[in-house]
Amino acid sequence: MSDSICIAVDAMGGDFGPRVVIPASVDALARHSRLTLQLVGQQDILTPLLQQSLAKHSDKALSSRISIINAEKVIGCDERPSYALRKRRDTSMYRAIVQVAEGQAQACVSAGNTGALMALGRFTLKMLPGIDRPAIITAIPSEGGVSYMLDLGANVDCSAEHLLQFAIMGSVMTSAVEGIAEPRVGLLNVGAEEIKGNEQVKLASRLIREHGGLNYQGFIEGGDIFTDKVDVVVCDGFVGNIALKSSEGVARLMARQLQRSFSRSPWRKLMAWMVSPILNELQAHIDPARRNGASLLGLQGIVVKSHGSANRECFGYAIDQAVAEVIMDVPGSINRQLESHIADV
Amino acid sequence: MSDSICIAVDAMGGDFGPRVVIPASVDALARHSRLTLQLVGQQDILTPLLQQSLAKHSDKALSSRISIINAEKVIGCDERPSYALRKRRDTSMYRAIVQVAEGQAQACVSAGNTGALMALGRFTLKMLPGIDRPAIITAIPSEGGVSYMLDLGANVDCSAEHLLQFAIMGSVMTSAVEGIAEPRVGLLNVGAEEIKGNEQVKLASRLIREHGGLNYQGFIEGGDIFTDKVDVVVCDGFVGNIALKSSEGVARLMARQLQRSFSRSPWRKLMAWMVSPILNELQAHIDPARRNGASLLGLQGIVVKSHGSANRECFGYAIDQAVAEVIMDVPGSINRQLESHIADV
Structure with a gap:
């Protein structure tokens, strides 16, 4: 060392x-x-x-x-x-x-x-x-502290087999970096029910289940990404890129709205100063900049x-x-x- | 009337x-x-x-x-x-x-x-x-006040022609409801450059441009959804559903983090009470519940x-x-x- x-x-x-x-x-x-x-x-x-x-x-x-x-x-x-x-x-x-x-x-x-x-x-x-292909993975903030999401834009067209490979790589990386023995893996879809989704995610779900070596939790929805439901979020690069960037976008919108609200009067500006430690805590937890650095897995x-x-x-x-x-x-x-x-x- | x-x-x-x-x-x-x-x-x-x-x-x-x-x-x-x-x-x-x-x-x-x-x-x-197909559209909060996004889950596999139809319907709906003469239309992609994206969005972009009847702004990224860049966000239902739900998810995560931070001490609870009008303003602007009601267009x-x-x-x-x-x-x-x-x- x-x-x-x-x-x-x-x-x-x-x-x-x-x-x-x-x-x-x-x-x-x-x-x-x-x-x-x-x-x-x-x-x-x-x-x-x-x-x-x-x-x-x-x-x-x-x-x-x-x-x-x-x-x-x-x-x-x-x-x-x-x-x-x-x-x-x-x-x-x-x-x-x-x-x-x-x-x-x-x-x-x-x-x-x-x-x-x-x-x-x-x-x-x-x-x-x-x-077959590299995937981009990054840590994202979640209720449980942090989870890992891949692919984030390296692959805009993925087959079910690629999604299975991403699931394996994501699980192994999360296990290595976070020290979790069996990371919970979720496949991003438009609904949690087995009948939902496009053909590619339905097939990928079957492949991951049949593979058997992962702690697979089935489909998760967009709203589950930031909860403590899974440790690894698997998706194709097109969806992953847009999901991550739109989440960052809404976080920025909220931050700007707060800033605007807090600067509307001298009294509000004083309050902003008083609550700044709390807002900084939030910033530190959510801020994507703090999590800059995505790996090519x-x-x-x-x-x-x-x-x-x-x-x-x-x-x-x-x-x-x-x-x-x-x-x-x-x-x-x-x-x-x-x-x-x-x-x- | x-x-x-x-x-x-x-x-x-x-x-x-x-x-x-x-x-x-x-x-x-x-x-x-x-x-x-x-x-x-x-x-x-x-x-x-x-x-x-x-x-x-x-x-x-x-x-x-x-x-x-x-x-x-x-x-x-x-x-x-x-x-x-x-x-x-x-x-x-x-x-x-x-x-x-x-x-x-x-x-x-x-x-x-x-x-x-x-x-x-x-x-x-x-x-x-x-x-050919109905699309689900809803109003979403943005820097400019509100924008409209479709499709949000009705269609998990869309052709470029469907995306063109969504662009037309979204533009007309936004014009009718918001009174905007020529709503700015953007196509959701993983990058703003013409070379980015999968085959389907690249072809859809060409079709929308060739159609000529829309105020088309080209590709937008996930982070642009909540800015004032466009009035209408066009995407397939798989991507739209996940983008919207993940954005709602991150907004909920931020709200819970704030709540937790504000309840950590009696002094912080007092501050929470003082800033509650500001947090309520934010809530009113962002809260997806306030925007409950999606239309089948x-x-x-x-x-x-x-x-x-x-x-x-x-x-x-x-x-x-x-x-x-x-x-x-x-x-x-x-x-x-x-x-x-x-x-x-």
Whole structure:
């Protein structure tokens, strides 16, 4: 456990690129004494920004744990995955993943194009045996504290077999990360009754039941995601992406409404100040930014995706998540448990 | 406008059946002086409950505006639509819809099985010309006040052509109800870029654009539903149902968290009391119960679906919505505008 942890960071990804990634990286070094970071991107841009960030920091020893790997190109946020795959050479995202594939880093973090990250991750790191496609998984707040939801947008068309694979991966990941022996798995549907839903979820439900190796709770509805009904929510990437983003949207709407209500008079502003600890508690529990960092599951390596719009603090959470996954050896424990699971499929 | 409004109410539907429907109906009579109600269900059960409810009311004249239509059977909440259709004779839901088809009532309201209501509505009232399937639409809170979202679960597998029809119906309904000349229409997807999404939404987007008669804003993401980006959110019923229910779920989670935080100490309880007007304002804006009442759009008649779990107050909102749709002649104005729209398809 005293070994150092090395993470490759795509310094060019996301809406703000190195302006956010570099300060967040320096902050992360200060938080984790065993961490070493490789910033991948255009050296001319990164070098002065890194020097600035390090200069502002009181701990002058941090500079020994961060280096720059030059990559001249950047994958745009609108580029198709197939184009990104063709034009990958010398892009910051690809170079960061290659560091993991070559064993130079134990994980990589990017706030770039999700489709490209998935395609490059799959191409470079390869899938775990028995898994067809990577799935994006993230922790979401719930009555029980936290639950895990996948897929969140990597796959917009999924077969029932893919949903079964997601259920297995999600269960194993939740077990590894949260230490739950038999995580409760639910399949997202428009009703809890067996007759409800489209053909694909009905078939997936039968497959998961027949597989038998999971603590399967059957169908759950959208309203159950944030309760304590299950630990793992399984769905295709189209539905998962929209469910998660619409939930974040309603949370933002509520926050704005509260803010507006509390600023309507001086007396209300005073009340807002008095209740601010309570509102901050709520924020801390719900805020998706605090949970920034989604994992690409199913790859033979750790790839963490940050929100494209992440600020300095949020990007730091994504780095923290990569650190945690390295410490817990998530792909290794998934692979070990997959061997027995997939043998049963 | 001085004519009476007559609504048939499926008194047996929903989790609580007549125990909720009858008091809610009597309340509605007191609110709307021009309203006449027909309670459809098992006479033996309804008669004493209605007498009790009327006896509690100070206005003794209400009894002249409410009647009972006997129907011995009830459609269960788990029954398949095809089974409900075969076994429809003498069920409360079917008899209520028949009242509309025969011109004895101008609308019907039910808290029963959604799939059955859609199948029976379609079978009995028929579709508007040019529309293949009914869609469920409801008003949702947003930054701009309110927007409309469809489909919310009537159709779990939709083609691109169905999504185009939903876009037209949603636009016309929003225009009629909200008085917006050219409602902004958005198609729900996993990203705003043209390359994102599954084949079905990509094709639907092309069809809506080619149709040309709508104020089409392109793809929107889950997070945009509750902003002021569009007035009409179009999606298939699987995605719409899950997006709406997960949003309601996160709103409930936030409300419970606040409640828990505010009850942690006597001082916090005092603060809760002080800020209660503000929390009530939020509740009034967000609370899905206040917006209970979804319409089955595309039928040649008004059918309003209440949440199955609606309480007395909530079921009343569904009746209010039916009253409003009768006053605004929603199907008529949809049909008139559809004629020109569909002619262009």
